[in-house]
Amino acid sequence: MQSEIILNQFYTEEQSMVRDTARRLSDSLLAPAAAAIDRDNTFPREIYLSLAEQGLFGVALPEEAGGVGMDAMTACIVMEELARGSGAVGNAFAIPVEAALFLYHHGTAEHHKLIPGVLDGSVIPATAVTEPDCGSDVAAIKTTARREGDEFIITGTKAWVTFGQVADVIMVFAKTDAEAGHRGISCILVETDRPGVIKGKSEELLGMHGLAECVVSFDSVRVPVGNLIGPENGAFHMAMENFNFSRLMMSSMALGMAQAAMEDAIAYAHDRKQFGKPIYDFQAIQFMVADMSRDIAAARLLIHHAARLYDARQPIALEAAQAKLFTTDMAQVHISNALQIHGGNGYSRAFRVERLFRDVRLSQIYEGTNQIQRMIIARQVEKMYT
Missing domain, CATH: 1.20.140.10 (Butyryl-CoA Dehydrogenase, subunit A, domain 3)
Structure with a gap:
């Protein structure tokens, strides 16, 4: 069986150990559950938390940020092994890995406080870029974030938000300068329990079931200016x-x-x-x-x-x-x-x-x-x- 085969790759000892951990999880936990995840189209929260418990969400994050201190290469190795067992769980693995890195590289000290929760699975993140009428052309997004005093007021609709139904926080890409094209886009952290955040129902998809994907609308959602991630108009x-x-x-x-x-x-x-x-x-x-x-x-x-x-x-x-x-x-x-x-x-x-x-x-x-x-x-x- 493949699970007993060690592929001849130039991996470090640490990378081999992490790969073996991911492979064991994939064979013992993911593969047996994959058909049920696909059939039931339900977010596999327990499996998600199992990945977190193994420290896999922080595999590419520096130790000073609370991660394992490895690298992108190792994250790719882990992803391959997890997706072998379940493509949907592999997809789910990518979300917190990318979110933790994004917050670390672009966020403030206050944003960094979210990272431990992302890594242990207690804070589920999502990212909202795509819109119903805007996919590949990111510069054409229509969601707006209007500055009013010490708040942003966010209005618009995002489509295909992976984890949208279960997310605790969403990194929303919105226009803070409507006339500036791609130079007018900012990224703003939105807690999903804020008034005006509306989670729609999931689409009936061909595949990749169990990722709690949905449309998320923002009806004049107010967030503090401090929720801005990175420079204004620089997202x-x-x-x-x-x-x-x-x-x-x-x-x-x-x-x-x-x-x-x-x-x-x-x-x-x-x-x-x-x-x-x-x-x-x-x-x-x-x-x-x-x-x-x-x-x-x-x-x-x-x-x-x-x-x-x-x-x-x-x-x-x-x-x-x-x-x-x-x-x-x-x-x-x-x-x-x-x-x-x-x-x-x-x-x-x-x-x-x-x-x-x-x-x-x-x-x-x-x-x-x-x-x-x-x-x-x-x-x-x-x-x-x-």
């Missing part, structure tokens, strides 16, 4: 920097699901017999598995290369986009091929590959669609060669 670039890290996380999530699909395809192809022998003996199946193995290995290298650059404080707009584009596209293709290897059984919810097929589709859409990734890559390459 656009903060968001773009955060996207680079989040793209590595989402790439690692897709990688973990592709790894799971390959493992299932190999096991099934050895058990399934046609024409008197296991279907793995047919070259058509072997070639599909060979292509899976090749592309999964290539994706892992792309992700880890970008993560090492990030940890070295190098710019990674190009590398993060390349990793996200390649990994999520290849995962979609090869999970589909793994389903094909399962034949008719792959179309049944009795087999994990059916859920993987639905869950992975989102990875090509969020954190910047893959069409946006191509635009980023083209622009970065143009800068290099012109």
Whole structure:
């Protein structure tokens, strides 16, 4: 079984230990619960708290901030292992990891007081950028935050807010200067128990169930000016920097699901017999598995290369986009091929590959669609060669 295989990677001893912890959790807790999370579409709070208890939410956060003191590379390793067991739980893991880093890098000393709660799971964070009429074009958001004395008054609607229904705090991106385009966006922390915060119901999604996603509306919500995270009108670039890290996380999530699909395809192809022998003996199946193995290995290298650059404080707009584009596209293709290897059984919810097929589709859409990734890559390459 894959859980007993140690992949030949250049991991430090500490990274290997954290990976093994994540793998054990994935095999013993996440994988057995994944089908129920998908079926019931209920936020897996107990599993979420189990990840927190293992210190995984602080894996990329410095020790002085209350984290484990490791790095983005380790966060990507953990994400791959968790997503192997459940793509939805892997997705859930990314939210507090990114929120803690965002608060640490951009928040005030007062904001930093939230970090321990984020790390132990007692404070559930969310981020609200996308709007019903605004996705890829962040500069076009319409939610406003009007300054009145020592308060901001926030009005607008945010869509696809992961954890929206269960969040205690939401980092809301809003226009504080409506005429300034992307130079007029600020990030403001909103406690969800404030009057005027309205949580809508979840959409019926194709996959990635259990993430308590919903529309969140802000009806003249008043918050103190001290809830501003980072400089006023300076949040656009903060968001773009955060996207680079989040793209590595989402790439690692897709990688973990592709790894799971390959493992299932190999096991099934050895058990399934046609024409008197296991279907793995047919070259058509072997070639599909060979292509899976090749592309999964290539994706892992792309992700880890970008993560090492990030940890070295190098710019990674190009590398993060390349990793996200390649990994999520290849995962979609090869999970589909793994389903094909399962034949008719792959179309049944009795087999994990059916859920993987639905869950992975989102990875090509969020954190910047893959069409946006191509635009980023083209622009970065143009800068290099012109």
